[in-house]
Amino acid sequence: MRIGILGTGAVxxxxxxxxxxxxxxVTLGARExxxxxxxxxxEAHAAECGTFAxxxxxxxxxxxxxxxxxAVDALEMAGGNAALAGKVVLDVSNPLDxxxxxxxxxxxxxxxxxxxxxxxxxxxxxxxxxxxxxxxxMVEPSLVPGQHTIFVAGNDPEAKRVVVGLLGEFGWPAxxxxxxxxxxxxxxMEMYLPLWVSILRAVDGNLAFNINVVQG
Amino acid sequence: MRIGILGTGAVxxxxxxxxxxxxxxVTLGARExxxxxxxxxxEAHAAECGTFAxxxxxxxxxxxxxxxxxAVDALEMAGGNAALAGKVVLDVSNPLDxxxxxxxxxxxxxxxxxxxxxxxxxxxxxxxxxxxxxxxxMVEPSLVPGQHTIFVAGNDPEAKRVVVGLLGEFGWPAxxxxxxxxxxxxxxMEMYLPLWVSILRAVDGNLAFNINVVQG
Numbered sequence: 001m002r003i004g005i006l007g008t009g010a011v012x013x014x015x016x017x018x019x020x021x022x023x024x025x026v027t028l029g030a031r032e033x034x035x036x037x038x039x040x041x042x043e044a045h046a047a048e049c050g051t052f053a054x055x056x057x058x059x060x061x062x063x064x065x066x067x068x069x070x071a072v073d074a075l076e077m078a079g080g081n082a083a084l085a086g087k088v089v090l091d092v093s094n095p096l097d098x099x100x101x102x103x104x105x106x107x108x109x110x111x112x113x114x115x116x117x118x119x120x121x122x123x124x125x126x127x128x129x130x131x132x133x134x135x136x137x138m139v140e141p142s143l144v145p146g147q148h149t150i151f152v153a154g155n156d157p158e159a160k161r162v163v164v165g166l167l168g169e170f171g172w173p174a175x176x177x178x179x180x181x182x183x184x185x186x187x188x189m190e191m192y193l194p195l196w197v198s199i200l201r202a203v204d205g206n207l208a209f210n211i212n213v214v215q216g
Numbered sequence: 217m218r219i220g221i222l223g224t225g226a227v228x229x230x231x232x233x234x235x236x237x238x239x240x241x242v243t244l245g246a247r248e249x250x251x252x253x254x255x256x257x258x259e260a261h262a263a264e265c266g267t268f269a270x271x272x273x274x275x276x277x278x279x280x281x282x283x284x285x286x287a288v289d290a291l292e293m294a295g296g297n298a299a300l301a302g303k304v305v306l307d308v309s310n311p312l313d314x315x316x317x318x319x320x321x322x323x324x325x326x327x328x329x330x331x332x333x334x335x336x337x338x339x340x341x342x343x344x345x346x347x348x349x350x351x352x353x354m355v356e357p358s359l360v361p362g363q364h365t366i367f368v369a370g371n372d373p374e375a376k377r378v379v380v381g382l383l384g385e386f387g388w389p390a391x392x393x394x395x396x397x398x399x400x401x402x403x404x405m406e407m408y409l410p411l412w413v414s415i416l417r418a419v420d421g422n423l424a425f426n427i428n429v430v431q432g
Contacts, residue, residue, distance in 0.1 A: 104325050108407070148430045153414075180414040188411030191324070195404030198369075198396040199429055208432030213415055214364045216424030 004029055004055030006074050007065035008037045011092065011135040015063055018139035020045050022169050029055025031077065052078035061088050061162065062124075068095030068113040068190070069106035072120050085123035088159040090166070091186075092130040092138060094193050103197055105190060114186025118155060125159035127152060128186040129167065132196065134207040141171045141210075148210035151178050153185035178213060220245055220271030222290050223281035224253045227308065227351040231279055234355035236261050238385050245271025247293065268294035277304050277378065278340075284311030284329040284406070285322035288336050300340035304375040306382070307333055307402075308346040308354060310409050319413055321406060330402025334371060341375035343368060344402040345383065348412065350423040357387045357426075364426040365394050369401035394429060 002025045005012050016028045027048040030038040038049035056062055056078045066074040071093050075084060095113050097106040107113060114128035129152040130138040137143050141150070150172050154160050164177050180189070203209050218241045221228050232244045243264040246254040254265035272278055272294045282290040287309050291300060311322040311329050323329060330344035345368040346354040353359050357366070366388050370376050380393050396405070419425050 108325050109320050109410075144430050144432045146430055149427075151411075151414075178415065178418050180418050185414040188409075188414040191407040192411045193404075194325075195367075195408045198367075198401040198404040199394065202394050202396050203429070203431050206431050210430055211365075211427040212430050213419070214360050214362055214426055214428050215419050215422050216360045 001060040003061045004059035005063045012065035014135040027055040064091045068093035081121045088162045089124045112186040112190045114183045118183045125156040127154035127163045139170050143208040144210045148212040153180045155182045217276040219277045220275035221279045228281035230351040243271040280307045284309035297337045304378045305340045328402040328406045330399045334399045341372040343370035343379045355386050359424040360426045364428040369396045371398045
C-alpha cells in the first residue's frame with residue numbers, strides 16, 4: 001500500500017520503519033518541507049518524506065501520528081476534507097497535555113480526537129486504534145507475551161477492515177482485535193490514557209505492557 | 217470486622233450479602249432511617265441497617281457504594297471528617313452521569329471522586345478499588361476465568377493492606393492486585409469507565425468481564 005504518515009516524532013518514525021520493512025511505500029509527512037528528522041529517516045531507509053499534504057496525495061492509507069491536541073490542525077494542513085475524502089485515516093493519537101506540569105487530556109468526557117477528526121473531515125474514513133499501547137507495541141505486539149487486546153472504532157466498516165488487515169501485518173491476531181463500534185468509542189479509548197500512565201508507573205516503567213479483555 | 221456500607225442500591229446490597237456470608241458484622245446504611253430496601257435486606261439476612269451515620273459508628277471499615285457524584289454528600293451525612301477520622305474507607309464508586317442522555321463523568325481529567333473524598337475528609341483513609349468491574353465481579357472475581365487485574369490506590373499503605381486483605385477474602389489473589397500509588401490514581405481508574413462501557417457493549421452485555429495487565 002501507499003501509506004502517508006503524519007508526524008515525524010517517535011511514533012511516526014516507528015510506523016514508518018515498520019511499514020517500510022513490511023514493503024509498503026511510505027511517505028513520512030512533516031509540518032514543513034525539509035524537516036531534518038524526516039529527511040534523516042527517509043535517507044536512512046531509502047524512503048520518502050515531505051509535507052503533510054505530500055504524504056496524503058496518492059496515499060491508500062493515512063496514519064495520524066501527530067500529538068492529539070494538534071491533530072485537527074495537522075489534517076487541515078494535509079489538505080483537509082477534500083484531500084482526505086474517501087481515504088482511510090488511522091488515528092493513533094492521544095490528547096496528552098502536560099502544559100500544567102501534570103497529565104491531563106486536552107479533550108475528553110464529551111468529545112475526543114477521533115470524533116473531532118470525523119466531524120471536521122466528514123468525508124475521511126477515520127478509524128481509531130492502537131492509541132492504548134506504546135508505539136513499540138503498536139507495530140510489534142509480540143513484545144507483550146500471550147493474549148492481549150487491541151481496540152478499533154470507526155463509522156466505516158470497510159475502513160475498519162483495512163485497519164484490521166494492517167494490524168494483522170503488525171502481528172495482532174484478528175481474535176485479539178475488539179471492535180468497539182462507531183467513532184464515539186474513541187472517547188473511552190482516549191480516556192484510558194491516565195490509567196495507562198498509572199499502570200506504567202506500577203510496572204516500573206516497562207513500556208511493553210497491554211491489557212487483555214477476559215470474559216466469563 | 218464491623219463493616220458499614222453506604223448505599224442500598226445493587227452494589228451496596230451485593231457487598232452486604234457477600235460480607236455477611238463471609239461472617240462480617242455488616243450494617244447497610246441508607247440516606248434515611250427506615251429505607252425499605254435496607255430494611256428488607258437486613259431482615260432477609262438477619263443483619264443490620266440504619267442511616268449512613270449509624271453504619272459508620274463503630275465500623276472498622278466503611279465502604280462507599282453510593283453513586284460517585286453524591287459520594288461527598290453521603291460521607292458528609294455519615295458524620296464527615298470527625299466520624300471518619302482514622303477509618304479505612306473503601307471507595308468503589310464511579311461518577312457516572314447519564315443526565316444528558318449519554319454517559320459522561322461528573323468529575324474527571326483534573327480531579328476524581330477518590331481525590332474529592334480524601335480532600336474533603338482529610339483524616340479518613342480513602343482507598344479506591346474495585347470500581348473497574350461490575351458489582352458481581354467485585355465480590356466474586358472467579359466469575360471471570362483466568363488471570364485478571366484489580367487496582368488499588370490510596371495515600372495510606374496500611375489502609376491499602378486492609379483493603380487488599382478484604383479483596384483476598386472475595387477471591388482476588390494478591391498477585392492480581394496492582395497498586396497504582398496514591399489516591400490521585402483514582403483519576404485513571406474512574407476515567408476507564410467509558411472504555412469499560414464500550415467493552416461491555418462489544419462483549420454483548422456480558423458483565424462478567426475484566427482486563428488483565430500483561431507485561432513483557
